[in-house]
Amino acid sequence: MTVPVPLRVAVIGAGSIAEAAHLPAVAAQAGGLLVVAIVDVDLTRARGVADRWGIPAAYSDVDIMLASERPDLVLVCTPPSAHRAAVISCLDAGAWVWCEKPPALSLAEYDDMAAHERDGGPYVAYVFQQRSGSAARTLRRHITDGTLGAPLVAMCETLWYRPAEYFDVPWRGRWSTEGGGPTMGHGIHQLDLLLWLLGDWTEIRASMGTLQRPVETEDVSMAMVRFAGGTMVSVVNSLLSPRETSRLRFDFTDATVELSHLYGYDNSHWTWTPAPHRAGAATVRHWPPEQDIGSGHAPALAALVASIRAGRRPEASGADGRRVLAFIAGLYRSAITDTTVRPTDLVPTDPFYRSMNGADD
Numbered sequence: 001m002t003v004p005v006p007l008r009v010a011v012i013g014a015g016s017i018a019e020a021a022h023l024p025a026v027a028a029q030a031g032g033l034l035v036v037a038i039v040d041v042d043l044t045r046a047r048g049v050a051d052r053w054g055i056p057a058a059y060s061d062v063d064i065m066l067a068s069e070r071p072d073l074v075l076v077c078t079p080p081s082a083h084r085a086a087v088i089s090c091l092d093a094g095a096w097v098w099c100e101k102p103p104a105l106s107l108a109e110y111d112d113m114a115a116h117e118r119d120g121g122p123y124v125a126y127v128f129q130q131r132s133g134s135a136a137r138t139l140r141r142h143i144t145d146g147t148l149g150a151p152l153v154a155m156c157e158t159l160w161y162r163p164a165e166y167f168d169v170p171w172r173g174r175w176s177t178e179g180g181g182p183t184m185g186h187g188i189h190q191l192d193l194l195l196w197l198l199g200d201w202t203e204i205r206a207s208m209g210t211l212q213r214p215v216e217t218e219d220v221s222m223a224m225v226r227f228a229g230g231t232m233v234s235v236v237n238s239l240l241s242p243r244e245t246s247r248l249r250f251d252f253t254d255a256t257v258e259l260s261h262l263y264g265y266d267n268s269h270w271t272w273t274p275a276p277h278r279a280g281a282a283t284v285r286h287w288p289p290e291q292d293i294g295s296g297h298a299p300a301l302a303a304l305v306a307s308i309r310a311g312r313r314p315e316a317s318g319a320d321g322r323r324v325l326a327f328i329a330g331l332y333r334s335a336i337t338d339t340t341v342r343p344t345d346l347v348p349t350d351p352f353y354r355s356m357n358g359a360d361d
Contacts, residue, residue, distance in 0.1 A: 004309060006034040010069055010095075012062060012086050013077030014040035014049040017100060022075045023053050025297035032305055037069045062086055066093040073308060076100060080185075081177040084109045087124050091116040096308050097124040098301065101188050103321055105179040107329055107346060107353045110322055117318075125304055125317040128324070130193040132303065133295035135270045138287065139250075139257055140197055149253025154233040156194045156248055158187035159241035164214055166239075173215030175357045181217035183208070183328055184356065187237035190246050192316070192324040194235075197250070200228045201327060203342050206334040212240055217357075223331050235331070254278045266294040332356050 009026060011018050018038070026033045037057040040046035046058040059065040066074075066089060074090040076083060076099040083099055090097045091113070103126045104110040117123050130136065142148050160182065171177035178185055195201070206223035213219040223235040248259040254275050261269040272287045293299055300316075307314035326346055333352040334341040351358040 004032065006032055007072040007305065007308065008069065009033045009035045009073045009075065010037040010039065010065060010071040011035065011049075011055075011075045011077060012039045012065075012090075013079075013082075013100075014038055014042070014045045015077060015079075018075070018077040019049060019052070021297045022077055023049075025301045026075075028298040029302060029305060033073070036071060037065050039065050062089050063093075066090065066095065071095050073098065073305075079171045079177065080105055080179055081171060084113055087113045088116050091118075091122050091124060094122055096122040096304075098127060098304055099124055100127050101192075102179055102184050102328075103325055105176075106355050107322070107325060108348070108355075110325055114318060114322075120311045121308065121313075123307075123313050123317050124321075125307075125314040126321045127297065127300065128189065128192040128196075128316045128321070129264075129297050129300040130189045130295050131196050131315065132293070132299040133265055133267075134289045134291040134293040135259070135265065135267050136193060136197070136295070138289040139270075143197060148255045148257070151198060151227075151229065151231045151250055151252050153251040154194065154198065154231055154249060155235075156187075156190050156233060157236045158182065158190045158246050159236065159238050160186055160244050160246075161242050162213070162239040167213060167215055173213065173217050175217055175355065175359065178217065180328065180332065180356050181208075181210075181215060181219055181221070182237040182239045183218065183221045183331055186239065187221075187235075188324055188328065190248060191235070191327060194233065194248060195323050195327060196320075198227050198229070198231055198233070200323070201330070201343065202226050202228050203340050204327070204330045204334050205340050206235075206331045208332070208335040218335075221331060221335060223334070264295045267292045329353070329356060333358065 035055050038046050038050050038055050039059045039062050043060040050058040073096045076086045087097050167173045204223050204225045208218035208221035210219050219239045221237045225233040246261050250257045256273045258271045267288045304314045329346055329352050330341040346353050
């Protein structure tokens with residue numbers, strides 16, 4: 001069997017997420033990827049990461065790197081306000097892109113980036129790694145097959161804690177540079193998993209507040225949501241919760257399925273409880289799955305690499321990657337305007353299409 005030539009990979013952004021998640025994920029791909037360059041506005045920092053990881057080249061300019069190295073895939077690990085420029089430069093240079101969350105600062109930015117994709121690739125996909133675990137993928141198959149009955153009630157909670165000094169980093173907690181607070185920068189992981197499992201939402205009624213942290217965005221948000229299939233969902237996002245947890249609960253006709261973890265899960269973080277009328281029946285006969293693949297960057301990246309080699313649009317790209325950003329825009333629109341919001345409200349003429357807080361500047 002012919003062994004594929006390793007894809008040439010570049011990394012944009014030499015901050016903590018690159019070394020904590022992206023470079024280890026590349027190393028886990030069994031030689032299928034070769035990191036050829038890293039870029040950062042701070043060239044000294046880029047060179048430091050390059051030295052630690054054996055990366056042959058470091059740059060301070062994205063366009064020079066793209067012209068010199070011609071990577072097949074670029075991992076964008078910059079702060080959110082730099083995503084758009086980096087993604088567009090890479091796509092225009094013919095490189096596929098894997099971009100950290102949140103995808104963009106607005107739906108307008110997201111659609112602008114998508115306009116630079118080409119049929120068959122390159123495409124840009126976004127890092128929504130909570131989808132990648134075997135438990136979530138098993139649950140999705142059950143939902144698609146209807147083996148648990150109809151999804152009736154759900155809860156989606158991201159209850160995290162960030163002290164005031166966390167926001168000393170200048171771009172955090174600002175609409176213009178982070179695009180929002182915990183809803184946008186933290187809860188987006190659980191929200192994407194919720195939407196990936198349940199599908200399209202139809203209306204949202206939300207509230208938010210800045211209760212304690214020195215930010216111009218929210219530090220808490222709450223919402224009640226209806227989905228196209230009729231499911232009713234409560235959503236909570238917080239950075240004020242000392243006992244941190246990430247939690248999803250789904251009450252189906254025939255079972256309750258719960259996930260409780262913090263930043264990642266394996267099968268042990270899930271519980272499946274049959275309804276009383278299904279006790280002893282085959283409702284959860286396929287649980288736990290035979291495989292125990294945890295959520296994380298490595299399995300998500302492996303799926304992206306398979307899509308690149310096949311020349312097909314990957315998951316968490318295009319409309320599939322946009323869904324959670326539209327949901328968050330709807331939540332902010334509802335909270336700020338004190339109205340019920342539907343997806344059809346988020347059109348290009350709406351201020352919340354152009355920015356998450358509906359501001360023109």
